[in-house]
Amino acid sequence: MKRADSSADIRRTLRWCRGQALGLEKAGFAHTALVEIDSHCCNTLRHNRPGWNVLEEDLRLFKEGAEAYKGVDLLAGGLPCPPFSIAGKQLGEKDERNLFNDAIDIIDAARPRAVMIENVRGFLGAVFHDYRERLKTQLDKLGYQTDWRLLNASDYGVPQLRPRVVIVAIAKDRAEYFDWPEANVHNPPSVGETLQDLMAARGWPGAAEWAAKADEIAPTIVGGSKKHGGPDLGPTRARAAWATLGVEGRTIAPEAPDRFFTGMPRLTVPMVARIQGFPDDWHFTGAKTNAYRQVGNAFPPPVAQAVSGQIAKVLRKRVLRVVNG
Numbered sequence: 001m002k003r004a005d006s007s008a009d010i011r012r013t014l015r016w017c018r019g020q021a022l023g024l025e026k027a028g029f030a031h032t033a034l035v036e037i038d039s040h041c042c043n044t045l046r047h048n049r050p051g052w053n054v055l056e057e058d059l060r061l062f063k064e065g066a067e068a069y070k071g072v073d074l075l076a077g078g079l080p081c082p083p084f085s086i087a088g089k090q091l092g093e094k095d096e097r098n099l100f101n102d103a104i105d106i107i108d109a110a111r112p113r114a115v116m117i118e119n120v121r122g123f124l125g126a127v128f129h130d131y132r133e134r135l136k137t138q139l140d141k142l143g144y145q146t147d148w149r150l151l152n153a154s155d156y157g158v159p160q161l162r163p164r165v166v167i168v169a170i171a172k173d174r175a176e177y178f179d180w181p182e183a184n185v186h187n188p189p190s191v192g193e194t195l196q197d198l199m200a201a202r203g204w205p206g207a208a209e210w211a212a213k214a215d216e217i218a219p220t221i222v223g224g225s226k227k228h229g230g231p232d233l234g235p236t237r238a239r240a241a242w243a244t245l246g247v248e249g250r251t252i253a254p255e256a257p258d259r260f261f262t263g264m265p266r267l268t269v270p271m272v273a274r275i276q277g278f279p280d281d282w283h284f285t286g287a288k289t290n291a292y293r294q295v296g297n298a299f300p301p302p303v304a305q306a307v308s309g310q311i312a313k314v315l316r317k318r319v320l321r322v323v324n325g
Helices: 019-026 039-048 059-069 100-110 126-141 191-199 207-213 236-243 269-275 288-296 301-316
Strands: 002-005 012-016 030-036 054-056 074-078 114-120 144-152 163-171 319-322
Touching: 019 030, 019 074, 019 301, 030 039, 030 059, 039 054, 039 288, 059 100, 074 100, 074 301, 100 126, 114 301, 126 144, 163 301, 191 207, 191 269, 269 288
Parallel strands: 012 030, 012 074, 030 054, 074 114
Antiparallel strands: 002 319, 114 163, 144 163
């Protein structure tokens, strides 16, 4: 006896994070709710998509009512990176900022058909092997098959390397149909190709020469945090890498170079946003520092689109269940 289960309408997502929201939208998902604690990020989401249901609250508080979202198609988000970041102390589950346990509670309450979580590559460190296996076991008990992979944003058209771990958990009856997205067949554009028009926007005559020399993809954009880091392109090593591309990384500029400019140009927030894979019509609200941190800490939308697009295919797939007897 066979029964066909058709899931053609992929509409409902529950998510927390920032750049993912746009990528999921481009993959065909509609957002039931977007949970974000940072007021600046919430303002940006509301500004660009007034119709989105943006909930400005702590994820730890949100989980108390997560059962109201039971049955959403996809739960997606980016959990705090410092607990697993090589740049931090790598305290993992002992770090007070670790929200994986809270995410498991939300998954348990909402029981989405699929889960997508993004984190830094430090999550794959040997020191966290037991933690990863425990996470997989927890999701297995909730009915999911889990896999993770280190993805480079440059493989999906983003002009920077930006390695990130993406964790995908699919309901077991559909998990076998999930495939990770294939990398683009062409390399992404260089920094010069990506930014030449923005560098020339105010008449800087050196833009073309600068672009020709900035002929590699960008180093990973560093966003900083509320406690550490300002509107700059990262620590000394990162700034040195930017300098080889002809970019001054000590600060972010309020606007592009004018026609009298000499020296090494700085990037503006819109330039950094383009390097992160955001479209030019996506506006980051707030002062320069707050806007830059939103961009720098974002998950590149093209990568989110690539992975969630594969998840959407799984959720739409007609699955035949065979019942013996």
